[in-house]
């Protein structure tokens with residue numbers, strides 16, 4: 328790792344900055360199919376080396392190989408491809424909508440679609456995700472209506488959250504998607520707490536917590552691991568390592584631990600790393616961890632190795648801090664193209680069908696967008712009533728809020 332010194336202090340630095348030649352030679356990538364698949368009741372002490380490897384299923388020829396292959400049928404894979412393509416088209420339209428002033432803010436998932444889309448398919452109804460803003464794929468793959476997502480983004484009169492959340496901070500209890508909190512790291516402690524409550528009630532529902540590479544530097548991450556490991560909470564703890572935390576590279580939060588997964592070793596947690604751009608690998612590892620949790624065997628820490636291709640948000644310009652062509656050099660490729668190629672190799676898909684499907688998916692997103700825009704956008708059309716801001720917190724409204732509502736005249 329490159330380091331600078333400030334007096335006696337060592338400061339990790341990214342290998343390359345804008346203008347430099349992208350270099351991922353430090354990312355060690357094992358061949359697909361080479362990492363073992365232990366039984367779910369394995370003793371975590373016997374698989375410590377998995378925190379330093381990467382579980383991969385899809386090889387360079389688009390074949391599914393090794394012990395983690397075989398969890399999904401052709402139809403399930405085609406569905407997964409459609410979910411990822413939908414998320415990508417959704418992102419493209421909403422990014423443009425933000426530039427057109429229809430919403431104040433948007434965050435894309437480009438390059439990371441497999442992580443949330445495939446993981447969602449490893450869960451069961453009743454399980455609960457505690458997501459960040461980078462997991463809208465959980466909703467899309469979980470069948471949540473796109474129109475409702477757009478209504479939320481536009482804060483319009485049909486916004487299910489009535490304008491009370493930042494755009495993209497969705498919430499749907501029915502779809503196992505806990506209200507997104509902008510305060511990163513909270514997702515981990517809340518997921519562990521929810522999972523502990525489920526276990527206390529002898530329920531078999533499990534939780535999944537989500538955190539980014541950068542946010543693992545928050546105290547909440549470490550506190551969550553204490554409770555998750557001590558009480559063997561039925562939770563899957565997902566770290567999405569997309570290499571960047573806005574403009575801060577992953578080496579700062581990772582520090583001397585070698586990998587993010589390795590953070591779990593000191594807690595005695597099974598700690599796996601997986602190719603986050605490999606839909607099949609994400610699904611297989613998700614299934615393994617979910618099953619472990621559901622069987623009462625405790626928490627699993629999973630690091631998804633991926634890359635944030637787009638800007639952090641509509642308020643960010645990555646060309647200020649990383650080479651423009653860095654994403655082209657990312658060695659794990661594009662999750663959509665890799666699954667497409669795999670399906671072609673299986674004889675279940677073709678380039679022509681893919682092109683046609685791309686157009687159909689985009690059409691369905693545009694139809695949803697037109698429907699949502701009938702209910703208004705940020706500066707035009709219907710908006711939530713000011714009265715809504717007084718609702719939804721207290722079962723019985725306390726007197727001071729009633730007074731404020733009267734003063735507001737709503």
Ligand SMILES: Cc1ncc(C[n+]2csc(CCOP(=O)(O)OP(=O)(O)O)c2C)c(N)n1
Nearest residue numbers: 461509510511539540541542569571572573
């Ligand atoms: C507790 C907290 N501190 C700081 C922020 C501001 N913030 C928003 S996103 C972000 C970067 C997060 O990076 P990472 O955890 O890697 O997630 P990614 O955006 O890459 O998915 C920061 C610092 C925040 N939202 N919450």
Ligand SMILES: [Mg+2]
Nearest residue numbers: 539540571572
């Ligand atoms: Mg990140």
